[in-house]
Amino acid sequence: MDLLDFARGPGLWISLLVFCAGSAWRLAALWRRPHERDHSPPREGVPGAATLAARAIVRGMWPRRRFGQAAAVVTANGYVMHVGLALVAFGYAPHVAFIRRLSGLHWPALPDAVMALAAAATIVSMLFALWLRLSDAVLRQISGADDHLSWALTLLPLLTGMAVAAEPSSALLAPGALHDRGALAVHLLSFELLLLWFPFGKLMHAFTFALSRGATGIRLGHRGVET
Amino acid sequence: MNVSQKAASPAGMHKTADRQGTASDADRLQAAMHSFVTDFSRTVGLHLDACVRCGLCAQACHFYLATGDARYTPIHKLEPFRRAWQREASPFAPLVRALGLVKAPTLAELEQWQALIYDACTMCGRCTTACPMGIDIAELIRDARHGLYKAGLLPERLALMDRTARQWGSPATPPEDLPDILAEVAAEHGVAIPCDLPKADLLVTAAPAELGEHTQALADAAKVLNRVGMSWTLHRDGFDASNIGFNNGDLELQQRLTRALIDTALKIGAHTVLLPECGHAYGAARWEAARWYGGPPPVRVIHMTEFLDEQLTAGRIHVRPLGGTATFHDPCQIVRRGGLEAAARRVLAALGFELRELADHGVAGLCCGGGGGVVSNQRAAPLRHKVFTIKALQVQATGAERFVTSCGQCRITLEMGARHAGSALRPLSLLELVAGQLD
Numbered sequence: 180m181d182l183l184d185f186a187r188g189p190g191l192w193i194s195l196l197v198f199c200a201g202s203a204w205r206l207a208a209l210w211r212r213p214h215e216r217d218h219s220p221p222r223e224g225v226p227g228a229a230t231l232a233a234r235a236i237v238r239g240m241w242p243r244r245r246f247g248q249a250a251a252v253v254t255a256n257g258y259v260m261h262v263g264l265a266l267v268a269f270g271y272a273p274h275v276a277f278i279r280r281l282s283g284l285h286w287p288a289l290p291d292a293v294m295a296l297a298a299a300a301t302i303v304s305m306l307f308a309l310w311l312r313l314s315d316a317v318l319r320q321i322s323g324a325d326d327h328l329s330w331a332l333t334l335l336p337l338l339t340g341m342a343v344a345a346e347p348s349s350a351l352l353a354p355g356a357l358h359d360r361g362a363l364a365v366h367l368l369s370f371e372l373l374l375l376w377f378p379f380g381k382l383m384h385a386f387t388f389a390l391s392r393g394a395t396g397i398r399l400g401h402r403g404v405e406t
Numbered sequence: 407m408n409v410s411q412k413a414a415s416p417a418g419m420h421k422t423a424d425r426q427g428t429a430s431d432a433d434r435l436q437a438a439m440h441s442f443v444t445d446f447s448r449t450v451g452l453h454l455d456a457c458v459r460c461g462l463c464a465q466a467c468h469f470y471l472a473t474g475d476a477r478y479t480p481i482h483k484l485e486p487f488r489r490a491w492q493r494e495a496s497p498f499a500p501l502v503r504a505l506g507l508v509k510a511p512t513l514a515e516l517e518q519w520q521a522l523i524y525d526a527c528t529m530c531g532r533c534t535t536a537c538p539m540g541i542d543i544a545e546l547i548r549d550a551r552h553g554l555y556k557a558g559l560l561p562e563r564l565a566l567m568d569r570t571a572r573q574w575g576s577p578a579t580p581p582e583d584l585p586d587i588l589a590e591v592a593a594e595h596g597v598a599i600p601c602d603l604p605k606a607d608l609l610v611t612a613a614p615a616e617l618g619e620h621t622q623a624l625a626d627a628a629k630v631l632n633r634v635g636m637s638w639t640l641h642r643d644g645f646d647a648s649n650i651g652f653n654n655g656d657l658e659l660q661q662r663l664t665r666a667l668i669d670t671a672l673k674i675g676a677h678t679v680l681l682p683e684c685g686h687a688y689g690a691a692r693w694e695a696a697r698w699y700g701g702p703p704p705v706r707v708i709h710m711t712e713f714l715d716e717q718l719t720a721g722r723i724h725v726r727p728l729g730g731t732a733t734f735h736d737p738c739q740i741v742r743r744g745g746l747e748a749a750a751r752r753v754l755a756a757l758g759f760e761l762r763e764l765a766d767h768g769v770a771g772l773c774c775g776g777g778g779g780v781v782s783n784q785r786a787a788p789l790r791h792k793v794f795t796i797k798a799l800q801v802q803a804t805g806a807e808r809f810v811t812s813c814g815q816c817r818i819t820l821e822m823g824a825r826h827a828g829s830a831l832r833p834l835s836l837l838e839l840v841a842g843q844l845d
Binding site for chain 2: 196204205207208209210212213214215217218219220222229231235236238241243245246247249250253254257288312315316317318319320321322323326379384385387388390391394395396398399402403404405
């Protein structure tokens with residue numbers, strides 16, 4: 180068993196297990212904390228909790244105009260990073276093939292040129308985010324190891340992927356076309372590191388953001404506040 | 407909690423942190439941690455776990471905007487609370503403790519954070535609306551205050567008010583003085599103010615300042631109420647709605663003060679408790695009374711702004727339009743955290759004003775800088791005055807002839823800010839305007 184065999188076999192399954200079990204544990208543990216229901220009479224005419232939560236989740240997708248240019252820049256950069264990551268993760272032909280092998284699910288891949296653009300934009304946005312975190316007094320003060328580790332482990336698969344994606348995806352997917360087993364192994368292992376870290380740090384906001392926004396939407400919406 | 411001390415604070419915020427009581431440092435720390443852990447509910451956990459440290463909350467905080475000081479970043483004000491969560495109750499807490507991944511909060515840190523939590527946060531919730539993760543930072547600060555209260559780490563001025571309210575049910579006056587105060591106000595303003603009626607439809611309540619320097623508000627309320635045709639009364643068993651326990655983090659006092667209002671209303675057969683023009687009174691009684699009754703409170707609780715709006719809309723009172731231009735300061739607990747944005751504007755419209763909105767208004771309105779007890783916390787005055795300058799500029803920019811608000815605490819904060827800045831800005835009360843224009 181070489182490094183690629185390990186990355187494709189035990190490494191992948193262990194990291195997937197930690198990702199799934201860890202994320203489920205974290206969400207379940209949060210859900211099991213005591214919860215006090217709000218028994219105050221709601222403002223007349225407010226919709227039910229599900230609608231209030233859904234509204235808040237959607238409303239949170241863009242910042243309020245009054246919170247200044249900084250909010251707009253941070254939000255725009257966040258969108259570039261998240262959309263870019265999603266495109267690369269789920270649109271690149273070898274990734275679609277990888278997911279199909281694992282789960283049977285598949286969809287049409289995006290052209291390589293779009294992928295190159297998305298990856299480049301994501302890397303630039305991540306570098307910009309790092310620059311902000313290191314240069315801004317507010318961000319420097321509130322940042323910790325989790326922020327830097329999560330940033331690094333998100334960037335790493337992008338960088339290692341660039342090394343594998345030197346050839347067109349059609350060539351990479353051709354039978355028996357794998358030339359650089361080492362580079363692919365490193366790429367897979369970097370992705371597995373991301374999965375291993377995911378449940379323990381801030382990357383979990385991929386799940387918790389909706390729950391947190393929803394909770395505030397329900398609390399304030401119940402009072403008739405236009406969130 | 408009757409002995410006050412000054413404790414040396416690490417370099418950073420204030421030269422000293424205030425302490426109450428004689429508990430040992432270890433006991434104080436344990437009390438704070440126990441309170442934190444008690445407050446670590448599902449929602450608190452979700453909020454603390456969802457933070458991505460984007461720093462956008464700073465852009466919403468008037469203390470940060472007025473000073474540019476990164477220490478006033480709202481989420482930073484919760485740092486000891488967040489660390490307590492991670493170590494004691496988060497999903498991986500045993501791992502966090504075993505590996506020493508997060509440092510346990512120390513008493514010195516709690517003392518250092520006292521100024522951030524009590525002097526530099528009004529719990530206005532503007533940061534909550536700015537947070538892309540929807541973290542209700544204002545609510546988390548309230549939870550953190552519970553811990554600091556338990557540790558005997560309040561700013562002394564707030565602790566003094568707490569002790570007074572525990573004794574009298576009000577930080578302003580003992581209940582036995584209420585009939586005399588009301589009689590004096592009634593005589594001075596020529597208006598009937600009933601007190602201690604055994605039966606009434608409406609239990610009317612007051613804010614502490616209305617029982618002292620700002621008695622005009624009581625007289626104005628009486629003028630309006632006497633037109634409405636309902637029977638109403640103030641009552642010495644439950645008259646002060648300001649609820650210092652809500653602001654200080656003293657949950658036991660918060661409950662006692664809220665129960666005094668609701669139980670008195672029940673005793674006299676009132677169907678409604680009318681709250682004064684006070685923001686935190688609204689938060690404590692309208693939205694939190696249910697906590698102490700295990701269900702919806704047995705009587706209706708409404709704010710003065712809501713009451714004026716309802717009476718005008720129903721045609722039970724009429725006002726002569728004043729006309730001209732006005733701008734409106736949205737009190738945070740009434741609008742951003744209370745949902746009464748439209749009601750005040752309908753009353754302003756009835757008064758015939760052309761409303762010129764502040765650059766930041768409604769849910770995005772900037773706090774006066776005095777909420778959450780900050781107005782009473784004298785040592786926070788220099789910081790509060792810096793915040794005033796932002797509001798003053800926004801008011802000036804509207805060019806409006808009148809500056810109106812619907813919270814007495816906001817009004818006092820803004821008046822003090824104007825006095826300190828030598829500004830001619832004079833905030834008016836919505837109630838005062840309505841009472842003055844009754845037809």
